Each structure stands twice: as C-alpha cells, then as structure tokens.
Amino acid sequence: MAWSLAADVSGAPARPDDKRRWRGATGWLAVAGVFLMVTAGGASTVAASTPPCSAPAGIARLGAPTPILVKALKDGGAVRIVAFGSSSTEGAGASARDRTYPARLGAALRRMLPEHTFQIVNRGRGGELASDMLARMERDVIGEAPTLVIWQTGVNDAIRGIDMETFRAQVEDGLERLKAAGIDVVLLDHQYYPRAEAVKDYRAYLALMRRIGAAHNVPVFQRYQLMTHLVKSGQFEIDDLLAPDRFHQNDLSYHCLGAILAEAIRVRLDRASAPALLETTDARGQ
Numbered sequence: 001m002a003w004s005l006a007a008d009v010s011g012a013p014a015r016p017d018d019k020r021r022w023r024g025a026t027g028w029l030a031v032a033g034v035f036l037m038v039t040a041g042g043a044s045t046v047a048a049s050t051p052p053c054s055a056p057a058g059i060a061r062l063g064a065p066t067p068i069l070v071k072a073l074k075d076g077g078a079v080r081i082v083a084f085g086s087s088s089t090e091g092a093g094a095s096a097r098d099r100t101y102p103a104r105l106g107a108a109l110r111r112m113l114p115e116h117t118f119q120i121v122n123r124g125r126g127g128e129l130a131s132d133m134l135a136r137m138e139r140d141v142i143g144e145a146p147t148l149v150i151w152q153t154g155v156n157d158a159i160r161g162i163d164m165e166t167f168r169a170q171v172e173d174g175l176e177r178l179k180a181a182g183i184d185v186v187l188l189d190h191q192y193y194p195r196a197e198a199v200k201d202y203r204a205y206l207a208l209m210r211r212i213g214a215a216h217n218v219p220v221f222q223r224y225q226l227m228t229h230l231v232k233s234g235q236f237e238i239d240d241l242l243a244p245d246r247f248h249q250n251d252l253s254y255h256c257l258g259a260i261l262a263e264a265i266r267v268r269l270d271r272a273s274a275p276a277l278l279e280t281t282d283a284r285g286q
Contacts, residue, residue, distance in 0.1 A: 021170040053256035054235065059226050060157060060260045061270050062219040068184040069265070070272040072147045081105070082144050084133065085152030088191055089124025091254070093243030097122075099251040102150075104258025112266045121146070129157050130170040137174055142181045149178055150221070150261070152188035158205040175216050187213050187220045193247050194238060200276035221261055230256060 020213035025154070030161045071078050083089045083102035092099030098107075106120035109193045123140045141149055149175065171187075189209045196202045206224055216221050230236050230253075239246070241253035250258070 064219040066184040069148045080119045080122045080146045081148045082146040084123045087126035088130045093248030101254040101257045107260035108259045148184045155190045
C-alpha cells in the first residue's frame with residue numbers, strides 16, 4: 001500500500017503515563033508551534049502536544065551533504081520527499097496512517113518551516129528485502145521525481161540472514177541509481193527492539209550501513225541509536241516505543257523519529273544558509 005500525504009497532518013500521539021522522567025532539561029523555547037527543549041548537553045528536543053523526545057547532536061543530524069535538498073529549500077520551491085522502505089515506513093504498529101513516521105515528518109517540517117511546501121510520499125511495503133525495493137525503485141521512487149529519498153532498509157535482510165556483501169551491493173546499486181537521477185538520499189537504519197540481540201548480524205548490519213553511507217557520502221540517520229538513547233536517558237521505557245508485537249514502532253516512537261528527523265533537516269538548512277547570511281551582513285556593513 002502506498003500513501004501519498006501532501007496535506008498537513010494534525011494531531012500528535014497520546015501522552016503515555018505520567019511516570020516518565022524528563023532528565024537534563026534546562027529550558028523550553030517555542031518556535032513556530034514546536035517546542036524545543038535545550039538540554040545541558042547541547043541536544044535539541046522536539047515536541048508538539050506530546051512528551052519531548054530529545055537526542056544528542058551526534059544522533060539528531062545529517063552527517064553527509066544533501067545539496068539538492070538544500071538548494072530546493074533555498075530556492076523556495078516545493079520539496080518532495082519519498083519515504084522508501086519496509087514495514088517501518090509503511091507504518092506497521094501505527095494506529096492510523098497519519099501516525100506513521102513519514103506523516104509525522106511532514107507535519108513537523110510544516111510546523112518548523114512554514115514558508116516551505118513539503119510533499120511526503122510513503123512508499124513503504126512491509127516485509128521487503130533490499131532486493132525487493134531495488135526491483136521497484138524506478139517505478140515507486142525515481143518515477144515520483146523527489147528532491148529527497150529517505151531509504152529505510154536492512155532490518156528484514158538481517159533477520160533473514162541475507163549475505164552482507166549481497167546486501168551491500170544492492171544498496172550501493174540503489175544509491176547510484178538515485179544519485180544518477182539527481183536525487184538526494186538519507187539512509188535510515190534499523191529499529192531497536194528487545195530481540196535484536198538474538199539476530200546474528202543485526203549489529204554488523206548497522207555498522208555496514210554506516211560504512212556504505214561513508215563510502216558514498218550519504219547521511220545515515222541512526223534510528224537504532226535514537227531509540228536506545230530514548231530508553232537509556234530515562235525519557236521512555238522500551239515498551240512505550242513499541243507496538244504490542246514488541247518489534248514494530250508505535251505512534252509515540254514514530255512521532256519521535258519524524259520530529260527529530262525534521263529537526264535534522266531544519267538544522268541542515270540553517271547551517272547551509274549561515275555563510276550566505278554572514279556575507280550579506282558584511283556587505284551591508286561595508
């Protein structure tokens with residue numbers, strides 16, 4: 001099933017029990033309807049009528065360049081984002097399609113950057129391997145002519161024991177196709193769930209994703225690290241972030257993923273715009 005979400009999505013996940021402990025907060029700042037909590041470690045927190053989800057800068061960022069995305073944002077045109085992947089992208093575990101991570105990403109981007117137009121297209125399909133995604137990439141992704149693709153992959157490959165070199169070659173093939181089509185890419189790695197440690201190569205796949213990103217100068221958004229941070233920092237317990245199957249994410253963790261990913265995109269735009277802003281200021285000063 002493919003959901004095209006071009007309109008704003010309102011609402012936020014239900015608040016969990018008040019037993020949550022919020023640690024490290026030193027203040028709140030409201031920006032464009034989104035609350036940013038500044039923490040002692042320099043992390044930013046994003047929330048909108050929901051418990052805050054904080055992550056350190058090392059997680060909540062896009063490490064490699066996204067020049068096509070930045071140019072589109074600077075030019076003021078519509079930004080079309082295709083979320084491509086398996087069940088985590090399609091929204092397994094969400095209570096409704098407007099609670100999936102792509103929908104929450106779109107809602108957060110529109111709040112943070114209201115002067116821009118964002119079109120979010122969900123091309124997730126549950127149970128797929130990287131090979132399955134590669135087979136439909138031309139039709140479901142490149143055919144959409146997106147500015148950016150967020151490609152979530154690797155979970156099912158790791159669970160099913162797909163040879164890692166085979167997986168690497170397939171992802172690299174996909175990255176080359178997307179780059180040749182003039183599309184920026186962000187890779188999205190695996191979710192954290194309690195049984196992950198029992199999967200033989202789960203952590204090895206995570207490391208491989210990072211190596212692929214580094215080799216191709218493509219950002220890898222570390223979902224696994226984000227989810228473990230949300231638990232280890234005391235913000236949530238793991239069952240707060242997972243569906244009843246204790247494998248897929250739920251409304252709350254999809255919200256956190258979408259909001260913090262949106263914040264990473266906003267920060268990328270701010271940093272890309274800073275030199276031009278300084279040059280303009282200097283020119284006026286002269």
